[in-house]
Amino acid sequence: PINKSSFSCCGEEAFLAKIDELQARSAIICGIESHVCVFQTARDLIQHGLYVHVVADATSSRTPDNKDIGINRMAKEGAVITSTEMLLFELLRDAKHEKFRELVKLIK
Secondary structure, three states: OOOOOOOOHHHOHHHHHHHHHHOOOEEEEEEEOHHHHHHHHHHHHHHOOOEEEEEEEEEEOOOHHHHHHHHHHHHHHOOEEEOHHHHHHHHHOOOOOOOHHHHHHHHO
């Protein structure tokens, strides 16, 4: 784990160092306070050159309006807004995937 005090995870040198070490090209993010920490992290990761997916149903804010505003801003910044189920099936790509049946059981 990497402790953070900045709202954006990218404000922590250890976080960006790990992203660079992994040679990450994309990130899937979720979390608390869509309009603050999640938004700032998504924006900064995009500026760092990553392709960012934000899992909307795995984020929250203190108010529904703040969540909606945060999600909309992230989309305008270039993040792909997705849902947990949509993302999981996108990662599997095919019903022939070895994890397909296991995933279907989790979702139902």
